[in-house]
Amino acid sequence: xxxxxxxxxHIVSTLVEAHQALMGVDPLAFRARFRKMAAxxxxxxxxxxxxxxxxxxxxxxxxxxxxxxxxxxxxxxxAENFGTYMSNEGRLTFDVNDFDEAYVGHFSWDxxxxxxxxxxxxxxxxxxxxxxxxxxxxxxxxxxxRVEDYVDDEKSAFAFGLENTGGTIYRVLQQARAARRTxxxxxxxxxxxxxxxxxxxxxxxxxxxxxxxxxxxxxxHYLSTIPDSERSRRxxxxxxxxxxxxxxxxxxxxxxxxxNVLIEGFDEAQENDIILTMKQSNIAAPSRIIHDERVSGYxxxxxxxxxxxxxxxxxxxxxxxxxxxxxxxxxVVSELSPYKRDLSWEDITEPDQMVxxxxxxxxxxxxxxxxxxxxSDHDLVPFRTETAILAVVDPSRNDFIEDIIGFGEAYADxxxxxxxxxxxAFREGxxxxxxxx
Numbered sequence: 001x002x003x004x005x006x007x008x009x010h011i012v013s014t015l016v017e018a019h020q021a022l023m024g025v026d027p028l029a030f031r032a033r034f035r036k037m038a039a040x041x042x043x044x045x046x047x048x049x050x051x052x053x054x055x056x057x058x059x060x061x062x063x064x065x066x067x068x069x070x071x072x073x074x075x076x077x078x079a080e081n082f083g084t085y086m087s088n089e090g091r092l093t094f095d096v097n098d099f100d101e102a103y104v105g106h107f108s109w110d111x112x113x114x115x116x117x118x119x120x121x122x123x124x125x126x127x128x129x130x131x132x133x134x135x136x137x138x139x140x141x142x143x144x145x146r147v148e149d150y151v152d153d154e155k156s157a158f159a160f161g162l163e164n165t166g167g168t169i170y171r172v173l174q175q176a177r178a179a180r181r182t183x184x185x186x187x188x189x190x191x192x193x194x195x196x197x198x199x200x201x202x203x204x205x206x207x208x209x210x211x212x213x214x215x216x217x218x219x220x221h222y223l224s225t226i227p228d229s230e231r232s233r234r235x236x237x238x239x240x241x242x243x244x245x246x247x248x249x250x251x252x253x254x255x256x257x258x259x260n261v262l263i264e265g266f267d268e269a270q271e272n273d274i275i276l277t278m279k280q281s282n283i284a285a286p287s288r289i290i291h292d293e294r295v296s297g298y299x300x301x302x303x304x305x306x307x308x309x310x311x312x313x314x315x316x317x318x319x320x321x322x323x324x325x326x327x328x329x330x331x332v333v334s335e336l337s338p339y340k341r342d343l344s345w346e347d348i349t350e351p352d353q354m355v356x357x358x359x360x361x362x363x364x365x366x367x368x369x370x371x372x373x374x375x376s377d378h379d380l381v382p383f384r385t386e387t388a389i390l391a392v393v394d395p396s397r398n399d400f401i402e403d404i405i406g407f408g409e410a411y412a413d414x415x416x417x418x419x420x421x422x423x424x425a426f427r428e429g430x431x432x433x434x435x436x437x
Contacts, residue, residue, distance in 0.1 A: 008421040018050035023433040041419040049285040057289040064106045067388035075101030077110040078117035083342040084176040087316035094160040102309030103286040115408030142362030150370040150386035179338040205245030218324040225322035239264040275336040303330030313368040
């Protein structure tokens with residue numbers, strides 16, 4: 001049986017093309033992913049960035065010129081891709097997270113994707129259309145305000161932390177602050193004969209000798225990709241104490257092969273050991289429609305792209321961030337941090353609760369766009385992005401805001417229809433690469 005609706009055919013073919021290699025390796029993992037995507041339109045939207053970009057390829061973007069179409073973007077910016085992390089300065093920071101889809105493209109794509117996600121989220125909370133439009137405007141005006149701040153102060157080191165936040169954002173930071181490394185270690189490891197090792201809780205895969213040796217070799221290569229300041233730590237640091245296989249987690253990561261690596265911490269005390277994740281990288285969704293060899297040729301592989309992107313978009317990022325390869329396949333390495341907390345919208349239900357959150361998210365979005373230009377340690381964006389963005393927006397600022405809001409409304413409606421088509425295709429076995437049952 002095949003899909004007969006043209007849009008349904010497009011949805012199926014796009015999802016299969018984007019993930020066919022991994023579907024072949026682990027179709028059951030993708031069945032679980034598709035089950036999660038089937039839950040509601042927002043979950044479907046989160047898991048279908050590739051579909052979004054096939055639609056962006058056909059969009060006439062009035063705000064993209066030679067410079068603003070060449071801004072480093074997040075690539076999958078939605079309302080839940082924000083949260084906390086511990087910076088390499090030891091500061092708890094609230095920022096954009098999850099850079100698997102980051103690439104160089106139209107700055108407005110990030111804004112369009114976010115506003116569409118916000119519209120879907122508000123629809124599920126049954127908020128009236130006028131309130132949703134006002135909330136989207138709040139986000140976009142906060143974004144433009146922070147872009148202007150970068151024009152006035154190009155060296156701005158703006159970041160959200162405990163000292164300059166309140167309300168929901170402050171609570172998320174305090175929840176992260178209350179975390180304990182020992183609690184994370186005790187949940188995933190145990191101590192036998194005075195040595196810490198991974199706990200077999202049913203979610204790990206024990207490696208045979210050959211695979212273990214391959215991952216150890218990949219780990220040695222990873223060490224050469226982290227900053228010199230991190231590699232210069234004391235000698236016991238980075239000593240490998242254990243390696244296990246894991247399965248990818250989350251809607252976007254399902255099916256991606258993953259390893260956990262237990263390493264010695266700051267000293268030989270057992271309470272500060274560190275767990276690193278080594279996750280197979282994927283192809284960035286925007287790269288499927290950006291055909292610029294200056295960009296694609298810059299990266300060794302998608303692991304390198306994801307790491308360079310995160311270091312460019314996120315100030316003072318995870319000090320353990322790096323990349324490696326196993327059997328020619330690229331992987332991203334980062335800390336499995338106890339201090340990571342994602343922004344949850346579950347209890348944020350009323351517009352007056354959402355306004356300060358969206359003001360913060362708009363500013364955080366501006367930060368990632370404006371801190372990745374000519375002042376960075378790469379030459380992919382050789383101009384000041386904040387100046388370029390305001391040059392195209394300022395003459396018609398209200399038109400720009402109305403365009404993004406109108407797009408968000410229209411695309412959210414498309415997503416709701418696409419979700420229904422996807423669910424029907426999946427449950428009727430039309431996605432043949434992934435068994436429905």
